[in-house]
Amino acid sequence: MTAPLRIALAGLGTVGAGVIRLLEANGDIIAARAGRALQVVAVCARDRTKDRGIDLSPYAWEDDMTALAARDDVDAVVELVGGSDGPALALARNALNSGKQVVTANKAMIAHHGMELAALAEGKGVALKYEAAVAGGIPVIKGLGEGAAANRIDGIYGILNGTCNYILSQMESTGADFGDVLKDAQDLGYAEADPAFDIEGVDAAHKLAILAALAFGTQLDFAAVDISGITKIRAADIAQADALGYVIRLIGVADCEDKGGERFLFQRVQPYLVSKQHPLASVDGPTNAVVAECNFAGRLLFEGAGAGDGPTASAVVADLIDIARDRVAPPFSLPVSALQSAAPADPGHRVSRAYMRFVVADRPGVLAEITAAMRDAGVSIESMIQHGHPEEGGDVLVAIVSHEGPESAVSAALDLLDGSPSLSEPPLVMRLLG
Numbered sequence: 001m002t003a004p005l006r007i008a009l010a011g012l013g014t015v016g017a018g019v020i021r022l023l024e025a026n027g028d029i030i031a032a033r034a035g036r037a038l039q040v041v042a043v044c045a046r047d048r049t050k051d052r053g054i055d056l057s058p059y060a061w062e063d064d065m066t067a068l069a070a071r072d073d074v075d076a077v078v079e080l081v082g083g084s085d086g087p088a089l090a091l092a093r094n095a096l097n098s099g100k101q102v103v104t105a106n107k108a109m110i111a112h113h114g115m116e117l118a119a120l121a122e123g124k125g126v127a128l129k130y131e132a133a134v135a136g137g138i139p140v141i142k143g144l145g146e147g148a149a150a151n152r153i154d155g156i157y158g159i160l161n162g163t164c165n166y167i168l169s170q171m172e173s174t175g176a177d178f179g180d181v182l183k184d185a186q187d188l189g190y191a192e193a194d195p196a197f198d199i200e201g202v203d204a205a206h207k208l209a210i211l212a213a214l215a216f217g218t219q220l221d222f223a224a225v226d227i228s229g230i231t232k233i234r235a236a237d238i239a240q241a242d243a244l245g246y247v248i249r250l251i252g253v254a255d256c257e258d259k260g261g262e263r264f265l266f267q268r269v270q271p272y273l274v275s276k277q278h279p280l281a282s283v284d285g286p287t288n289a290v291v292a293e294c295n296f297a298g299r300l301l302f303e304g305a306g307a308g309d310g311p312t313a314s315a316v317v318a319d320l321i322d323i324a325r326d327r328v329a330p331p332f333s334l335p336v337s338a339l340q341s342a343a344p345a346d347p348g349h350r351v352s353r354a355y356m357r358f359v360v361a362d363r364p365g366v367l368a369e370i371t372a373a374m375r376d377a378g379v380s381i382e383s384m385i386q387h388g389h390p391e392e393g394g395d396v397l398v399a400i401v402s403h404e405g406p407e408s409a410v411s412a413a414l415d416l417l418d419g420s421p422s423l424s425e426p427p428l429v430m431r432l433l434g
């Protein structure tokens with residue numbers, strides 16, 4: 001067997017400690033498959049005295065993370081600290097500049113700086129691998145970059161945030177409102193104390209931007225993702241969707257269109273009404289799932305645990321095994337110089353059915369005002385349902401489902417209603433999938 005792959009590990013939290021545990025538990029299997037041992041040499045975290053339930057005595061401790069990148073006895077640096085910038089980015093840059101292979105689970109860093117880091121890695125002839133950054137334990141980066149490498153990928157979409165999926169499926173099964181379920185999710189450890197990145201859709205958008213670059217051979221463009229989260233969804237929306245034969249899921253959707261010699265990239269993270277017949281409807285709890293529409297392989301569905309120490313460590317170590325086997329491919333499948341730039345696609349001409357929910361004052365003429373706006377904008381109404389207790393004098397929920405039509409018509413209708421004193425809050429719009 002050849003010399004071990006010598007590893008420095010930055011970050012010993014959920015994922016970092018998971019990696020140590022996995023390497024200890026499966027070291028023999030991993031060495032046999034990789035053709036050599038994976039040996040952790042040095043580690044770093046903030047607090048040396050913290051009990052992490054793992055024995056750190058075999059490893060050198062560095063107080064300064066960037067010192068890991070300078071060590072002569074290290075071949076690969078694993079960044080499991082987090083944050084798009086700051087120490088994680090400094091470590092990744094230093095490590096690549098020093099000719100070290102880099103593995104990370106950091107979707108925020110890759111979404112914001114993936115092009116720069118990939119170019120650096122290619123220039124140095126080393127690997128930059130990030131399987132764990134997208135959908136935790138699901139091998140979707142490898143699946144797209146290698147398994148589906150022979151295909152043109154026409155579209156990619158999926159459930160990319162386990163926290164949101166847990167909250168939505170709990171709202172569905174308990175009938176509880178968003179705020180109550182979020183609190184339970186935090187108590188159970190399914191949501192962070194500061195859940196903003198998850199529930200506002202930013203985390204899913206990081207992953208979607210990475211998948212889009214890989215799937216379509218385009219430059220990463222996180223800034224162009226159209227993002228809305230799940231905070232405005234009410235128990236009544238879930239009940240309404242259920243009555244129509246749908247569940248609500250936060251979905252990331254991306255596709256890329258060639259028009260007049262130019263490429264247009266569509267990227268959106270938004271709650272969708274997903275038909276109960278669609279494979280994504282049965283993805284419950286903190287599970288993630290990604291669908292890739294391939295021109296020869298057909299529809300590929302990747303599903304599994306999107307987070308957690310075990311699944312995420314599994315993806316990190318899979319990347320290390322690739323490195324140990326000397327498999328160094330461009331991080332985004334194509335060299336960075338070959339990734340095409342794509343303009344953000346105008347969603348206006350996309351055709352979909354829309355669910356629009358209005359919270360309105362209970363007084364005569366309000367429904368007529370809404371339906372007139374739909375008529376004037378050319379939105380054809382398929383069904384309209386009113387919820388609430390007008391006799392109690394409170395707000396009333398009006399849900400409209402449109403026939404299939406251009407998204408620009410729905411936007412025009414909402415523009416007509418913008419500022420109307422009849423609406424107690426801005427309308428919520430969700431598209432229908434399947």
Ligand SMILES: NC(=O)c1ccc[n+]([C@@H]2O[C@H](COP(=O)([O-])OP(=O)(O)OC[C@H]3O[C@@H](n4cnc5c(N)ncnc54)[C@H](OP(=O)(O)O)[C@@H]3O)[C@@H](O)[C@H]2O)c1
Nearest residue numbers: 011012013014015045046047080081082105106307308312
């Ligand atoms: N958790 C998951 O299920 C999951 C899934 C997929 C991807 N990820 C990604 O994996 C990465 C790590 O996530 P995690 O959940 O393991 O985070 P975590 O539990 O918060 O662990 C972060 C680790 O980084 C260390 N750290 C933070 N700032 C540091 C600094 N300035 N210098 C040295 N060490 C520092 C912390 O040290 P102390 O322990 O001493 O405080 C801690 O060990 C993130 O990019 C995350 O997005 C996580």
